Every structure is written in C-alpha cells, then in structure tokens.
Amino acid sequence: MATSAPTRQQEVHLAVTLQVRPGQEEEFEAALVRFIQKSLDFPGTTGVNLIRPAPGTDCREYGILRSFLSEKHSRAFYESEMFHDYKAETKHLVEGEANIRPLHGLEAFFRAGRSAPPRWKMALVTWLGVFPAVLFWSQLVGPPLHMLPAVLVTAISTVLVTITLTWFVMPLLTKMFRPWLVKK
Structure with a gap:
C-alpha cells in the first residue's frame, strides 16, 4: 500500500x-x-x-x-x-x-524546513496573502456596514482577514512558494 x-x-x-x-x-x-x-x-x-x-x-x-x-x-x-x-x-x-x-x-507557516527563509521572502509571501484578503473583505463588508463606526467595520474586516489568512490563504501560499522560499 x-x-x-x-x-x-x-x-x-x-x-x-x-x-x-x-x-x-x-x-x-x-x-x-x-x-x-x-x-x-x-x-x-x-x-x-x-x-x-x-x-x-x-x-x-x-x-x-x-x-x-x-x-x-x-x-x-x-x-x-x-x-x-x-x-x-x-x-x-x-x-x-x-x-x-x-x-x-x-x-x-514558514517553519517547514531546516531553517526559516529570509525575512524579505516571508514578508513578500505574507503581503501576497494580505493584500487580496483585505481588498476582498473590505469591499464585501464595508458597504453594507457603512452606518457603523469605522473602527467596528475595521474590526469585523480584520477578523475575517485573519481567519482567511490563517486557515486558507497562508497554507496555500506557503505550499505553492515552498521551493522558492527554501532556495538559497
């Protein structure tokens, strides 16, 4: 087997x-x-x-x-x-x-190899996940919640971004970029 x-x-x-x-x-x-x-x-x-x-x-x-x-x-x-x-x-x-x-x-997310990749690579991959997640959730929840205080709308958006990054986007990106991340 x-x-x-x-x-x-x-x-x-x-x-x-x-x-x-x-x-x-x-x-x-x-x-x-x-x-x-x-x-x-x-x-x-x-x-x-x-x-x-x-x-x-x-x-x-x-x-x-x-x-x-x-x-x-x-x-x-x-x-x-x-x-x-x-x-x-x-x-x-x-x-x-x-x-x-x-x-x-x-x-x-970045700890899968014998050593962590350079910080600039981790920052770039993190940005590749954060930018679209923030854009998506702010466009989706911002307009319907416009009557709420801005800080509350931001709090709701960032909770959704954090969940999206932690369970979906970062595991996918680190798997996808693994060869580049570990390359010296």
Whole structure:
C-alpha cells in the first residue's frame, strides 16, 4: 500500500525556552549543541534552530525551535530515552523546566524546513496573502456596514482577514512558494 507524503496540516512546530543558571552558559551550550546535532537524526524531525541570548546582555534565556512531521513524531521525541538523557545531563545547568509551546498561525507557516527563509521572502509571501484578503473583505463588508463606526467595520474586516489568512490563504501560499522560499 502506497503512503502519501505528510500534509502541511500534520506538521508540528514547537518553541522551547529555558533559563540557564548564572555562570553555566558555556557548559549548557556545549551540551545543547551536542544534543541538537544528535537529535537531527531522530525519526520525524524536520528541523531545529537555536536562538542564543544576545551577546553583551545579562539574558540567560535560550530558545529552540523544533519541527516534526507530526504530533506522533513530536511525542515520540519528547518521550525518548535520548531526550530524557539530555534532560538529566543538563538538569543542574538550568533553572526550572523548559517552557514548550506549539507555534500556530503565521509563525508556523514558514517553519517547514531546516531553517526559516529570509525575512524579505516571508514578508513578500505574507503581503501576497494580505493584500487580496483585505481588498476582498473590505469591499464585501464595508458597504453594507457603512452606518457603523469605522473602527467596528475595521474590526469585523480584520477578523475575517485573519481567519482567511490563517486557515486558507497562508497554507496555500506557503505550499505553492515552498521551493522558492527554501532556495538559497
């Protein structure tokens, strides 16, 4: 039986943030980089990006963006022995537990590859979705609601634009422009 490629809807993108104990940044980062390199081979992993604290600041918060083919792959990763070993190895280096949250909406549309496309490409594709959606909804709801305050008409239009972008336009555009978005 042939299987089809995973659809865009199945992909899972997570933002992980954690605080490193003061003075432990170098040891933590070395352990994290080793773990990230090893974790790229975990089944269903489609990308990992590390966000370091800005140099010259007192910030000790690290961010990790992880992408998986599906929720099943994500769950398997976080339940794996490899992940639990990493947590045990770094427990004394971090303050508390990592905050793991799923990415939704526009922030996740561009996360399907190993790295995000350049911002100018994301901005252009977003504009290609926003412009026609705003034009369509403002023309459709504007005239019938002209007697309402402008701010209320704008609020209604932007709710409709947001829904249109999130569930229809952006998934279609990012799929359609995927080869161009990931091309270096």
